[in-house]
Amino acid sequence: MTLKPNSYIPRLIDRTISRRLRGFGAVEIQGPKFCGKTWSSMAQGNSIVHLDDDGMRQMAQLDVTLALEGQSPHIIDEWQDVPKVWDAVRRAVDERGNEKGLFLLTGSSTVDKSKVSHSGAGRIASVSMRPMSLYESGRSSGAASLRNLFDGELTPAPVETDVRLLAKEICRGGWPASINCDDDLIGDVPAQYLNALFSVSAEKRGLDGDLARRLAVSLARNVGTSMTYQAMYCDVHESSTPKGVDPSHYQHSLAPYLTFFKDQYFVEEQRGWDAPVKAKSRVRSKPKRTFVDPSLPASLLSMTPERLLRETQVFGTLFEELCLRDVRVYCSALGTIPDAEVHYYGDADGLEVDIIVELPDGRWGAFEVKLSEEKVPAAERNLLRLRDKIARNPAARNASPSFLAVLVGKASFCRRTPNGVFVVPITELGA
Template structure:
């Protein structure tokens, strides 16, 4: 958290410890300022040495002698911001090929290493990856980690959860970047805007060459406005005065910096996915709101804004939960008849589906379940199905046949 604030436990800490017991190299990847460095430093011990490549001296040493840099006496070497010196990756490969013991390297990266050729060439099959996102509402409340397990079983508390829609909007506007959460609205917007500026002026060059920084800045605004919508490259690129391949490359760079995510379409078979559009989301609802210069009063009164804000916020809560286990896959659903479901979480072990619709309203009607009911009847083939409408009310309400209206606040409840 920010200066003087308590450092909150991260859900991924146990994952890191577990993976270091059986993998030679582990990458903790995520956006700048989401808490990677804090978490990596917490892993320091007598057997684990920490060093950051944000330090100019460390960078120069790593570039001058990559092999000597990685061959230290520590049982585990923690290297922060590995993308700053990609020449270390072949040296790490050589080291772990000579010594097969697990837990040798914990790397952190603020850019997706898949965009760096040395990573794909050097560490394929040798590296495990964990995504760290900005703090979820559950992590902030130190609750909610078991939401998916409970949701698949329809196990929701039956007592009222006293959280108003204004509180949900406030949380969504705050987002999850630790340094920004405790700031007032005006200071938070400035923090987010400075953050974007720093990424585009410094970190972007670590992964790609951008010849039109003005177009990239405009694309950031467009992708923020596009959050929770189906991908359409032609429409996203309209007005940027750059060619489609450049739009795709720039969008890929924003994904590599963990600013935006794609949620794939769910289909019965992989071949059916061809041509289906991904859904685009900003990786932090607070950052999205600041880029678009939204205020709480305006957002609460604007149906389009509050819908986009709350759906993006819900995505920011569900996505990290699906990444805590290999058991879950996150999708959206939309077919040619425009039947839509905001999120589908598929459980790998038995093919069970948790279908989630998001409503900013204070109440729910039976009509809000029509696509969930259709999906359960037409697409499940006897597999377990749970359908929920997350809404801004305070009561868990049953609508029969495994369907429930559930307060959004359950996402950060025990």
């Protein structure tokens, strides 16, 4: 019998966690605060210790083996607060003959690797968790699964979509604590997350919380773009380009904050893609900085559902963030090792495609994201242009896409166009 809470809402990642427990001595679940890591661990664990509790943390710092005591799978919650737990878990797995499913570790921030002596390879598997997708929260039917799209399968059907619902879901986010909250409380959880990030976590890292917030607002204003350090610096300091400043100063002053955002699983990088595995664009393209949940940039920009409906350009940008979050969640749910990768495409000819999903076996599919069905023809042209461009590249081993699809907010049908492009409302997409 597990510690599973009575009100637990099943998560897509549960199946992956269970699979990793059968294959490894320990599983680390990493992701942002408030996303449900502890409850998902409790759904499969039989004992738990919370290292964010002062008494428990001091106990573990005195004798780390005390944190490992409990019935397997034993959960060590917020293990990064006592970094030596990592090596202790690795040793315990070794000492027990590499027995499977002994420990579950949850972590809301990455750890300085200099504080651990072993990677944990072969003993500890890592699983990435994000806030809930629309399918997990019951706002998507999941009828158009990502797995089926890779198999070229989609069942056409009429659908009902509601942009007001999407505006609410963007501002509410996928935080388990806010899934069923009243409409007037929709923005409370992301706002509390941000307050904790800037006033507590940033200061623990020795960073200026106010500067961190200003940088986050700058990223929210330019979400999904490849901002330069200079542009971010000018935003943060509310100035035009300073004269006589060494360009390296911009990166030197802001890099610790961007690293902090990544370490807290607050911001994720979306890297460029090209079909050839050795393509230079895979490493030379500037990454886009996106948020782990659309409610965070919405809160940073003081957006409410009603305001989003009036400001359609911002709505469209944050809708893309919503789609990106859900695609990432569904990719993790595929259970591949490593996870399917989520990129973007952009080239010197001005062709851009919003989301490229690439599986470890080389298969790939592409999504364009549009808020309304009226923009599907333009999105379809982009996708077909990408397909044809990759097909002409002799270095592309997997030249043909498994699927091309347009993710839409407002639509009447889930369908396939005469050119073979899927049109999928985000409220129909699933794993």
